[in-house]
Amino acid sequence: MQDLRPRVRIQSEAIDMASEDALLATAAGPAAGARVGFSGQVRATHEASLEALWLEHYPGMTERLLLEIGEEAQRRWSVLAVTIVHRVGLMQVGDLIVWVGVASAHRQEALTACACIMDRLKTEAPFWKKEISSAGESWVEARASDERARQRWVQEAPARRPGASD
Amino acid sequence: MQDLRPRVRIQSEAIDMASEDALLATAAGPAAGARVGFSGQVRATHEASLEALWLEHYPGMTERLLLEIGEEAQRRWSVLAVTIVHRVGLMQVGDLIVWVGVASAHRQEALTACACIMDRLKTEAPFWKKEISSAGESWVEARASDERARQRWVQEAPARRPGASD
Amino acid sequence: MRLHVKYFARLREHLACAEEVLDAAQGWTVRDLLKHIAARGEPWASQLRDPVLLVAVNQSMSTLEANLHEGDEVAFFPPVTGG
């Protein structure tokens, strides 16, 4: 079961969280005591009335990177199954942008793996958001707090030898 | 919105996670950028083939304590909405025992509040599990690792004077 | 004074008792109540001597030193295992 690859999906259609969670539960099997689901959605901003969000990505590289992030989390915390679904294109306030699901035997592994996947996704996966509001269009700037969140996981990881076969 | 009380439910019927999550999203409103859902389910054990799980609780005290745990988490991490649904009675492998949902503006608050609620629920809420397997019936023993997990939150909290009666 | 006493889970099964109403003297603490019940002999004596036993008074966790009052609800139970 632990050899199951993460399920990674980039789609322009709405994310169906309930069926994604059911697929995750099936993939993880009866040994999974815990399941954590993270839902990121388009939120209303205070500055200007947000009308829509446009999300662009780098096809190919995104899938590859999300798979790598999912696989590393799976190995590092021995979780049973991982799902990462990310929406692209045009979205409205309240729409799901991303859903990350993690299943494991006990709760700590799933909670930690889910936090790590989201922190890495936010800072490493090639997605770009543009806000469309009454005041016009503008690309969202990267947040320094997201980069600090990512650093937590890098520091804890076992040191990698630059040597021959890594 | 932050003044919303946590939604607490103890029920013998199956937990409908999708509709609980939809209620949580509605309660939290458009400022909620993040939602974390934790699902705890009856898992297959290796020792004996588990046939069913019986869950008993202390009616009244359970609701009161879960509300207190939810309210404290809401205050401590300024999360927008909290849901705690716990099932009691007879359950099968794969059934949901508990679902905890937390909505907040950003992801870290929801992830941390959800972890804290689960750690406190596991060690403080008056529920007791009995495993019914081919080898007979037995009450589940409390795990020391759950108590250690709870201590993480206590140490960070303001110190409580032991005074007269501790 | 009248006390409502409840037992849960493993304890309830071993005592074959879910709840009872007891008459107690004014000024009793939880510890006094515990001694009174344990004095009934087996299975009460050994079950209530269990060091991991928890106690709640009026549905809030309590210590053995807490004072009891008319109409209080006192519950004894093993460590919890929900979630």
Add this chain to the structure above:
Amino acid sequence: MRLHVKYFARLREHLACAEEVLDAAQGWTVRDLLKHIAARGEPWASQLRDPVLLVAVNQSMSTLEANLHEGDEVAFFPPVTGG
């Protein structure tokens, strides 16, 4: 050697270019490619001088010192903001 060059998000908009195919000399690094493109004048010069710009070679994050090879896919983009 032929290189496939891609631009994303803010960069793509300012350059009015999503991708192009370039002929490059053998032995070029990413930095050589960057200089070559910036030499076209505006808006290329100022856009490609942006210090926060990221680069990927064959869909893996890369540094400016990486050597390029025939058929490589090189992408330039601003810091990511998904999730």
